[in-house]
Every structure is written in C-alpha cells, then in structure tokens.
Amino acid sequence: MAELYNEYSNYLKEKYGEKVYKLPINIPCTCPNRDGSIGYGGCTFCADIGTGFESLDNSLDVKEQIKINMDYIKKKYKAKKFIAYFQNYTNTYLELEVFKSYIKESIVDDIVEISISTRPDCISEDYLIFLDSVKKEHNVNISIELGLQTVNYHTLISINRGHTLSEFIDAVLRIKKYNFEICAHVILNLPGDDIVDTIETAKVLTVLKIDQVKIHSLYIMENTVMGILYKNKEITVITKDEYVERVITFLEYLQDDITVQRLVGRAPEENSLFVNWGISWWKIKDDILDKMKERGRYQGSKVKTQADM
Template sequence: MRYRKYSTYLVEKYKEKVYKIPVNVPCSCPNRDGKLGSAGCIFCGEVGAGFEAQPSEMSIAHQIDKNTELIQKKYKVNKYIIYFQNYTNTYMPLERFEANLHEAMRAHVVGLSISTRPDAIPNPYLEVLKRIQKTYDIDIEVELGLQSVNINTLKQINRGHGLAEFIDAVQRIHAYGFTVCTHLIANLPWDTDDDFIEAGRVLSALGVASVKVHSLYVLKHTKLGELYSKGAIEIISSDAYLERLVKFIQNISSEMVVQRLFGRAPESQTLFCNWGMSWRKLQNQFEEILEERDIYQGMHFKLSELNRFE
C-alpha cells in the first residue's frame, strides 16, 4: 500500500468493513450568525458540507436508521461511525449537544466523529464527549476544519481563526484522549505547493491521526463563486493538483491515515468541481503516479534530529 487509506485502517482496527454515516443537525456557525462574522467562509454554501446526508429537519435517529438500512443492503456492512457533518456541531447549547450524541447511539455504532471549528470546541464539550465515550465504550474522533496553514490565505477565505487556535484545539482534544482528523483544501488559489506541504508537516508534528484533503469546488451563490465568475481567481490544473498531492504524501508521517484526497459536490450546485472529472478517475491517476515513481507515504518526512544537548 503506497499510502495509508482510511478504508484499510478501519478493517485493521475493527476486523471488518465499517461505514461512516453522515448526520445533519440544525446548527449554525459563529462565522455566520454574527459572533465572528456573518458572511461565513467564502466557499461555504447554504447547507454547509452536508451534501450526502439526509435533511437536518429529520431526526437523528431517523437519519441513522434510514441510512444504515440502505447501506447494509448495498455494502453488507454491520458496523458504523456516526459523523456529525454539517456546519459547527459543537456550536449549540451543551445540553442539546449531549442529547444529540445520545440519540446517535444505536446497535453496531462503534464510533462518533464530530465536525467543528478549532475555535469552537471548549473543554465542557470535550468533557461531554468523554462521558459519552465511557458510557457507550466507543471511539471518539473530532474533525477540525483548518483548510490552510497560511494566515494570509485564512484571511482571504474569511476563515475567522488562525493556526494558533488549531494547535490549541488539537492539544486539548488529545489531552482528553480523542483522535483528530483535519480538513485541508489542497488547491486554494492563494496557497503554494510549499504551503500545502507545510500543512502536512504541521499535522504530522502535532500527531494528528488522519487528514481529509479536499480539492476546491466552487459553489454557486457564494463569494468564491463570484470571484470565480469574474476571473479574479485561478485554480491550478488537475496535473498540478496531482503533483501537489504527490509531494504532500511524501512529506507526511507514515502513521497518518488519509481519509480522502478529493472533494465532492453535486454538479447542479457547482461552477467548478474536479476539472469536470470524477473523483475516482483522479484518484486512480494519483495512485498510478505513485506506482510508476515508486513513491510511498512518509518517504521524505523528517523533523529535526539534532540533539542540541550533546
């Protein structure tokens, strides 16, 4: 295996296939409701990131029951991770947050994954997660949207936080014994290859367990969509994107799990997505490059080995 795929990791950990089921709950974001800002990140649409989930108006229990029934028939999977996906899932009253987690617990659920912002995961919410973990004996993962380590890029996309908030969140989450998955966008117009490689090195140095890499898609009716339509931004070619991924894979820890390498969005809602190709085709091209060049994850990852006390 040239890189550590999430599907393989799950089979190794749970001894059988495990499916991650997205759940949408009614929630917002401090970068949308006025606490930090009202415009949100320039790439974010009106449904957050929950394209593949059921409507948030549907109860959590109903969403899970409906999806597990479909997935079991199609993939013969009997274990599930419930993924609270859209917007900021810790940005709500603490009691409601805890109630949502209890409602998600079903037979065959082996883990919870909570998507949030680095600046919206205070310790009381981590304490709730710890109680849930102990009560149900499940694994807990916190997914943090970072997108870039370049502070100027974070400002351009109106992210509302910097790298320091991310580092602080990772350290506190680890202190409670949970794993961290980090989201990065590999081809933001303001980032270079070096920015993206350094992002992977930062995640590795912090002991982040897994990464979700997204190829930038441009949604209609967003600030990013306006910039794209005006020709104010340039998105690198698919070949350049694949080369960037190749460099990234070589420069991250061999222990880090790669949950995804490409973004996905409905064609009807986008102005641009994956250069008009399927994510599967792009992934196949990427894996062919690794084979042809004998490249594997972590082959160039190294932090300082100097012993300054010798």
C-alpha cells in the same frame, strides 16, 4: 512503507475487524463566521447548504437519519458496523445541553464510533468532558474532525475562516488530553496557496501527531463569495496536474502513520461552477496513485525523523 499511503478503509478494517461505514448526520446548527459572532457569510467557498449535500434533511431526528442510512447500507453492503458522523457546519457550536441530546440520540446498536465535525475555535472543555463520559459509559470511540484547510493565515483570512493556525494548534492540544482521534481537513488548491503551503501544512500536521487527514479538492458553488470571484475571473484554480502534484507532495511530507481518509473531494454538479476539472473524482485518485507508483513516491518519504538530524 508497503502501501503508497495509509488508507482510511484499511485502517478501519484493522481497528474494527471488518469494513465500517460512515453515516452522515445533519443537525440544525451554524458557524460563528456565519451568524455574526466572528463574521458573516461563512467561508467564501461554502454554500448555504454547507458541506452536507449527501446528508438527509435536518428536520429528521438523529435516530431516524441513522436508521434510514443504516438500513440502506446494511441491505446493499451487508455492513454490520457504523460510524455516526455529525458532518455539516460546526457541530459543537450549540448550547451544551442541545449538543448532548443530539449525541445521545446517536448511541444506538451497531454504532462503534461517533465522529464530530467542527471548527478549531469551537472546542471547549465542557464538550470534551461530556464526550469522554460518552466514550467510557457506552464503549464507543470518539473522533473529532477539525477544519483547518491551510496553515497559510493570509489565505485563511481571505476565505473568511475567522480563525488562524494558532486556534487549530490549541484545539489539537485540548483534544489530545482525552485521547480522541483527530482528523484535519485540508484543501490543497485554495486560491493564494502554493506548493510551499502544501508542504508546510503536511509538516505541521506531522509535528502535531494528527491521527487522520482528509484532503479536499476545492469546488466552487453558485451564490458564494468565491463563486462571484471565480465568475469575475478574480481568482483562478490550478490545473488538475498541479493538484495531483500537490497531493503527492503533501503525502511525502506527511508522517506515514497518519491515516488518510480521502485524496480528492466530491461535490454536487448542480449549482457548481467548478468541480474537479470536470473529471470523476475516482479518475483523479487513480491518476495520483499511478504517478506515485511510476515515480516511487509514497507517504512519509520526505519526513525527517530525529535520527535523520
């Protein structure tokens, strides 16, 4: 391929004809591995605020959050098109009518897509049918972001995800019936995972024909189970160079038409015990791309097609 990897920003420009910005939306919800439904405490790496540290407070209604963020980005970047991104916790882990009301609030001018972050074990037909009606009635695209993190079920158990790979596969097959785009979230440096897990995760996403992937680098927060393990030296984090190698290897085994939203995560430094080896996320991204160029490595280069077999 001409590019080193299939970058999300380029994909959005091609799809919508111009640069599109995501607007994070924070609604009051939780996760089934937090509230006792299937477990307590949530994922071992997840703090009380979840992952929505860049979001506005969920006491603001959806329309107000959209307006504040949209006005700011329009003024700063002259943007015209936006994605309403329900980001934090498990957004389909709500009563259906409550979920519907939040989604309906997000249907405003200049929103071209609604993106919903959730867990693979919280995908049910009623919610998908409703989202399909929204797509058809309002001519707005729908995408679902599923937290997988890894295909290694031992690691999934150790981080208290409360689901394994089978639920992820089931969710993907359910969603694909409605032609919604699917983005899988993965963390490539979870304690317990190795390069074999990295490769297998990419292979599974390729076989499932996932539309997009978002690669995270693990960050460790105070007041989390993983934070306690880290401070007690019961877990370690791989080096930055090892992470860079895992990302490149992951991309090599990932089909080249899968869009990559992110190569490395960001996190607040406040209350953090470990974030990106103390290096700016963009420097790590540059390092990944520089090494790919130097070594002639690119997305999809190790994917075996039917013709290769």
